[in-house]
Amino acid sequence: GQESSNGSTGSTDSDTEQASVDIGMLKLTSSAPLFIALEKGYFEEEGIDAQVSWFEAAQPIAVATAGGDVDVGATGITASLYNMVAGGEELVIVADKGREQEGYSSTALLVHSDSDIETVEDLKDKKIGITQTGSTFHYMAGRLLEEHGLTSADVEMVPVNSIPGLMETLQSKQVDAVLLNEPNITMVLDEGYGKVITQVGDVIDYQTSGIFFSKSFAGDTEAATKFLKAYAKATQYYYDAVLTKENGEIVPGENYDEVIQIIAEYTDQEPAIIERGLPYMDPYGQLLAPDIQTQIDWYAKEELIAVPIDADEIVNTDLLDQAIKELE
Amino acid sequence: MSIVIENVEKTFIDSKKKEVTALKDINFTIEEEEFVVLVGPSGCGKSTLLNIVGGLLSPTSGSVYFEGIKESNPNLGIVFQEIALFPWRTVFENVVYGLQERGVSKKQQQEIGNHYIDMVGLTDFKDAYPKQLSGGMKQRAGIARALAVEPDLLLMDEPFSALDAQTRTLMQEELLTIWNRTKLSTLYVTHNIEEAVYLADRVIVLSRHPGQIKEIINIDLPKTGRNDEKYREQSSKYADEIWQLIRHDAEAALKE
Amino acid sequence: MSIVIENVEKTFIDSKKKEVTALKDINFTIEEEEFVVLVGPSGCGKSTLLNIVGGLLSPTSGSVYFEGIKESNPNLGIVFQEIALFPWRTVFENVVYGLQERGVSKKQQQEIGNHYIDMVGLTDFKDAYPKQLSGGMKQRAGIARALAVEPDLLLMDEPFSALDAQTRTLMQEELLTIWNRTKLSTLYVTHNIEEAVYLADRVIVLSRHPGQIKEIINIDLPKTGRNDEKYREQSSKYADEIWQLIRHDAEAALKE
């Protein structure tokens, strides 16, 4: 299910030069730069007529992008994405849309507050709740274990199919540990039934989600660059507003309230909740390109992708580099 | 008008893929207003022949035709052994089925339907479903359905064989009364020799393997009152004659 | 030894919770080696009475007993209208069922079983399941099963009513032949008046609502050869007499 709406609010003047671009995305905070670009008219400035298709789930966005139903997709990078590419679907990852970064809270490993587990090492022979096999949570759990000298074979990964399910099973102690992202972590901590063992970003750098282009849109270098110029402007705006640090502490930037307000509007959520779950993004929207190959290698090792692929096949940083160059 | 059965032969392929001749060299004519009864042992091909005449089976060779009839599409009325009333139709709806299919007007359906339901004495059960009727009543509804189309030829395949002996006797009497009012050309199949002698103008006796005409016997008795004391001996002679013709075959049939 | 039916009365509760008297004031005795036939219109209580005598139904009042018998547990053999062969047993296994239940030795089972299967002419079908038999053969197996227990009283409830007329005639003859060899005291229920006259030493005619004995008629004819020319008229007279007794009730039954 997807619904289309004219995303570019305000301006209705039809510039004949405008290139129409379909964007497929979810109503999630991690789509913030796109919301900002839409809201502040960055796309029109670059001569792009942005149309938004809202999706209910992540996977169909990648499918739609590969199939050319939308030109741009914005969603998480999962094993299924790599399997899609391995299966002959064509798309390219061009920009960052959220990652795990040291010093910024996003995804963390939690245990029940009564639990005697204190370190990742204590998880040996325990049950870890993840959403689905091959999901970003699965990957993070696996990598966390490996960074602490364990393997996925040392624990039992329990797929519970949803994020609310993760919170519920933790609360009723049906699993020993779960991975959770913000703002859910804060909710668990507030209710007091869970505690954080470690922040994923403190252990690994991880490109969780990205902006994808369909093959044909990526081939239209001019439009693609224009789009990324708008996107890069928006990420910078986002970074300056909500991610700037002073003395190691995040401080609200100049446009903090405006950005929170935009996100709250697009996601239909309370601003207070938004504030808790602002993911880290590169100031210029640049991908953590080498991490893609790391992910592919890990998934392949775990037999979660059928045919190993080469990261170069799906990563394209040139377009964004070009856009940034043009911006300067 | 008469119905001619000419050189009819019928072969079936049995379960072992062998060809079986069910009927051979069947030739006879049903005259206008004649009541012809087919008797014969089990499996001699009585039903097969009746179905061929009724247009429900194709003969392997030979043909069946009406002679000297004006309409281009002669009407047939069949009363089945299994009765075959439509369970989802009431007695009335069953009786007028043939009229509906011929596009007769609602009003006429009412008239004709009621007439024949009356004739078979089911007026009180007009709106009953077949499941609510006893065996005898069901068969009467079946007869009314066949009569309602005012057929040029009436075919009946052991209509009373599922009824108990007493009901059967009563129904035979009723059938004769009805027949005397309609005088339809009729081909009637039965196992029951007394019934054949009681009803028929002519009895055709079939033999088996293959079904062939063994004898054609004219019953020279008045059509009504054959049950009377005075005809009883003669009836009984006819019955005995037919039984002697069939007996051997019937015993053989029993051993199969 | 004789079987006495004494003041038997039976009431049922019908679907509308009303009490219905099915049988009333039934008194008669079946003498040793006597063949008694019950006739009557539909629903007069023939089956009810037979079931009471067979110990398959309790009378509301009155009783049924053997008189002058030595064994403490008299044997009964019943032949049912529905035949009621066990579908999961072969003909032989059906026939020896009663013997098995009495703990008769395997060897004797073989002997007695084969004897009666032979008597009814089913030797070739010993190992066939009921579904593989024709109606006539099934009923013969049912008779062999009842005979095999060498009963003190044989009960038969319309055993031939589901058979076609010709098979029925042949089976009646066979039954008489068998009966002449065994001379069992027998209570036989039928709708068919000719059959009653053909088989009975005594015919008990029941009337309906409630089922009461209307008349008891002794058939004064030799037990064999009643079909012969010379007895035909007399048989026919008996039949007519019985039919006159029943006719009115039978017509009423048909209208229900």
Place this chain on the structure above:
Amino acid sequence: MEKQKQVITNRVAFLDKKVPFYTSFLGIAGILVLWEIVSRIGIVSPLFLPAPSNIVITGWEMLVSGEIYGNLTASLYRIVLGYAIGAACGILIGLIIGFFRTADAIGTPIVYAIYPIPKIALLPLFILWLGIGELSKVTIIALGVFFPVVINTFSGVKSVDPMLVKAAVTFGSNRINVIRKVILPGALPMIFAGLKLAAGTSLLLLVSAEMIAAQEGIGSMVLHYGNLMITSKLMVGVLILSLLGLIFNRALRWLENKLIPWKE
């Protein structure tokens, strides 16, 4: 010498044995009372087995709070739509392959090839094809309904007494009228048997699909409270599903009696 008398007694009297009418209530009532007591005096923790009274009260609260309403409408939407589509297609195709020999020869092997697949196994495939939204769930239910209905409709058509077809033709029906006036009503009882069979399957598929891939619906509600170990609310969900099953069955029976008044 006294004559010996051996009275014949009824040897099948045990078949007519009556039990007091209240025995039926006793069973169910007994279980409920026992259950209530066991939970009340704490032989079994109410966490594992909440008392019936507790379940009823919780159910009432959830009804008032509107929680049941939201989940129930989500579930009803899916099952009603899925069932309607599956049943309609099943009857239609069943009639077609039942009446046309060529369609039978081609269609029947295909139906029987797909039939043994437990339909829920196709859910991941449908999620791939149709997305995770309502469409994939509705499709699974429709598919689960389709097969029993198509097979029963087909057998229904085949089981129509050929005597009746012959009777209709004798009395002047053409092929269309044979289908309309004989085949269709004749197949109706079997079609309903299929519809009733499909009702149970559709409910099972609904719950499974909601547990595997849904945020809303009674199925996901049950799983949710299972995850949270809130047993009384879980039980309310089970109770609702069981009522749903009951109502579904009764509704079909009512419809059957309306449409087939002539059935014995």
Place this chain on the structure above:
Amino acid sequence: MEKQKQVITNRVAFLDKKVPFYTSFLGIAGILVLWEIVSRIGIVSPLFLPAPSNIVITGWEMLVSGEIYGNLTASLYRIVLGYAIGAACGILIGLIIGFFRTADAIGTPIVYAIYPIPKIALLPLFILWLGIGELSKVTIIALGVFFPVVINTFSGVKSVDPMLVKAAVTFGSNRINVIRKVILPGALPMIFAGLKLAAGTSLLLLVSAEMIAAQEGIGSMVLHYGNLMITSKLMVGVLILSLLGLIFNRALRWLENKLIPWKE
């Protein structure tokens, strides 16, 4: 004057229409070939619809790698155990409530009260009670099998022709022998109908339970590859389940023919 002649022709000839024997193959073969072509020339991406040949090859690889073996044994263990327990209890209790009036009066309302619950809804409850291990899954399957079997066994006992019971008693059977020699064989065809019905349900429950709460088994394998979008392996799982259903059904039919040689 020429006499008019109206020949009577067969008006139900259409009932005997024959279709060439190869038509049956045509349907299935046609679909397979079309499917292969559509995937091969890329009208539909193999990601969504892998070619049949591709599925077979993938299946072979998974067989060789031992992946199928592990999942299949896990599934087989659950379904065989669950089915056996459910069927055994169902037949036993069905016979008891069928033959003893008091047991009938008490038991039947209880059975019919629990019957309409879609059994999978009880999985979260059983996980609470019995843990997430094999026991809860086996119980769910056993329960799903129990109900159709118990109800069919019960009806089977009730549908035994009372004439046969009377015949047995007349020929000297006591009550035990009536049960052993009449009721049991008489109920057997209905019991098998129940067992066949339960086979489909048990497979559905197996897959659902494995999708909701298992790491191993064909059901969880299908979901796993669905999540990973490895469609060809998903299809292999579906294929295995469909074969499993087919084999299950055939095995029951074979057993039925062995045990009920006298069935018409």
